[in-house]
Amino acid sequence: MYSSFLITFVLGTAAGVVLQRFMRTEQGERILEDLKATAHDLRSEAEELVDRAPQYLEQIKAKVEEVLKTTVPDAEKVLRDLVANLSGKKPGGSTAS
Numbered sequence: 001m002y003s004s005f006l007i008t009f010v011l012g013t014a015a016g017v018v019l020q021r022f023m024r025t026e027q028g029e030r031i032l033e034d035l036k037a038t039a040h041d042l043r044s045e046a047e048e049l050v051d052r053a054p055q056y057l058e059q060i061k062a063k064v065e066e067v068l069k070t071t072v073p074d075a076e077k078v079l080r081d082l083v084a085n086l087s088g089k090k091p092g093g094s095t096a097s
Helices: 002-023 026-071 075-087
Strands: none
Touching (some): 002 026
C-alpha cells in the first residue's frame, strides 16, 4: 500500500517537472496562450448565451401557445377550468383581471 503511494507520488512529481519544463519553451508558451484565448472565447460565448436565454424562453413560450391554440382551440378554457377545479372554484366562471 505504502509502496504504490510512493510510486504514484514520484511519477506525479516527475510528470509535473517535465510539464513545467515544457511550458517554459516557446512552444509551451504558445500552447498556454492558445488555451487562455480559447478559455476567454468560451467564457464570452457562455455569457452571451446566458444573456439571450430569456429571449429564447419567450420565443418557446409563444410557439407553445400558438401550437396549443391551433391544435386545441379551446385550450385556454380547458386550462382555466382545470385551475378553477384545482382551486375549488366553479368552472367557466369569469375571472377578474
